[in-house]
Amino acid sequence: MTTETPAGTPATAAPARRREHEWADPVALAAAASGLDGLEYLRRIVDGRLPGAPIASLVGFRAVSAEHGRVAFAFEPGEHQYNPIGSVHGGVYATLLDSACGCAVHSTLPAGTGYTSLDLSVRFLRRITVDTGTVTCTGHVVHAGRRTALARAELTDAGGRLLGEATSNCLILPG
Structure with missing residues (x-):
């Protein structure tokens, strides 16, 4: 079946795809955080x-390890995360990297x-597609001060190739 795009260029219509999303109450999750140190909280996740x-269930990643100053997430790329040129959108990279940096600090x-x-x-550094397979995002604290912390995170494929990286400064918010 062929349809016309607004510009008049023919495009092949593909069957629609569907994805459902469920999540837990974020207010209850945040309340659980208040009584636990960051490492114990992350280990429970x-x-x-x-x-x-x-955000983890929306984007499609999960926490797989947590140590003091270091966390890791696993991510399975899917076509629902693609940009218009057929690879995972940069916002997905950024979300994973930001999560790993922040959670490393939280730990x-x-x-x-x-x-x-x-x-x-x-x-x-490299494109991610469904053919990339499982991607790991690891974050670690580079420097922890009283008011700020610096963290770094890397995205790697199963072969250990670096796909992307980030650094983040975090503001510490005393209770």
């Missing part, structure tokens, strides 16, 4: 005692202390 953040914080990203500098 990793082992399934707490649900992941709604170092005591109960009742929060953080927020001050900036995010992302570098795209």
Whole structure:
């Protein structure tokens, strides 16, 4: 079946695809965070005692490990994340990298202390497609001060090739 685009150029119509999304109550998840130190909170997400953040289920990544100052997420690329040129959109890279940087910082914080990203500098090195396979995003703290922390994150494929990286400064928010 052929349809006409607004510019009058023929385009082949493909069958529509559908994706459903479910998430846990983010207010309840945030309340759970207030009574736990950052590392314990993240470990509970990793082992399934707490649900992941709604953004994780929307984008399609999951926490797979948490240590003091270091976290990792796994990501399965899908065509629903594609940009118009047939690869995963840069906003997905940025979301994963920002999450890894922020959670790495969070893993170092005591109960009742929060953080927020001050900036995010992302570098795209290779394209990601469904053929890339599982992507790992690992974040680690480079420097932790009393008021700010610097974190770095890397996106790698199963062969260890670097796909993208980012750095982020986070503001520490005492309770």
